[in-house]
Amino acid sequence: MKLYYYDTQNPWRACAVAKYLDFKADYIHVDVGKGEHRSPEFLAVNPNGKVPALVDGDVKMWESVAIMAYLSDKAGSDLWPKDERQIEIMRWLVWDAAQFTRWGSILHFENRIRKRFDLGDPDPATVEEALGNWKRFAAVLDAHLKGRTYIVADTLSIADFAVACLLPLAEVSKLPLDDYPELRRFHDNLMEIPAWRRPFPE
Numbered sequence: 001m002k003l004y005y006y007d008t009q010n011p012w013r014a015c016a017v018a019k020y021l022d023f024k025a026d027y028i029h030v031d032v033g034k035g036e037h038r039s040p041e042f043l044a045v046n047p048n049g050k051v052p053a054l055v056d057g058d059v060k061m062w063e064s065v066a067i068m069a070y071l072s073d074k075a076g077s078d079l080w081p082k083d084e085r086q087i088e089i090m091r092w093l094v095w096d097a098a099q100f101t102r103w104g105s106i107l108h109f110e111n112r113i114r115k116r117f118d119l120g121d122p123d124p125a126t127v128e129e130a131l132g133n134w135k136r137f138a139a140v141l142d143a144h145l146k147g148r149t150y151i152v153a154d155t156l157s158i159a160d161f162a163v164a165c166l167l168p169l170a171e172v173s174k175l176p177l178d179d180y181p182e183l184r185r186f187h188d189n190l191m192e193i194p195a196w197r198r199p200f201p202e
């Protein structure tokens, strides 16, 4: 199994789940900073030119959420369960892609990635719009997490890993995590999981 990654937030999810489930994958570093994700070799793996991507025998898989589900299925893990929890997990995954991480990613790009790759200053109007929306959906998650450790059925699932992917870099991305105490607790708790805290090969 080959897992293509870079040390950014979407590969974080896939690498963390591979590590958590103890897969002995070949980790292949794709240097996005040097444009390696646009090489013909990598585009043959993922035509979108994005990491993470996974090759397992004849299977070529891209999209971090699908990779997490694929790995969980392969390991027979409850991270992506086969019972009534699955639809509930799906709901939070879709919500995350459409709302929470969608707006968070814009803040991450404006406040962190621009600086990292020398792409100029953040655009104030873009930041304002993204921050307003991120706060709106962070409040929904914060309320949901009251009295819970994990998002669905109080068992760890790929929904937790999907939703949490920007939180380790909340400070540099200027996501106001401390305004949402339940969300802060959720993040701190996940960071106790070694595979989540250090997802990438050393």
Ligand SMILES: N[C@@H](CCC(=O)N[C@@H](CS)C(=O)NCC(=O)O)C(=O)O
Pocket (backbone or CB within 6 Å): 006, 008, 009, 010, 011, 032, 037, 049, 050, 051, 052, 062, 063, 064, 065
């Ligand atoms: N929805 C995709 C997003 C993947 C993504 O945007 N990856 C970034 C790194 S975190 C990337 O490869 N960016 C390079 C580019 O878009 O050119 C997923 O979850 O896998």
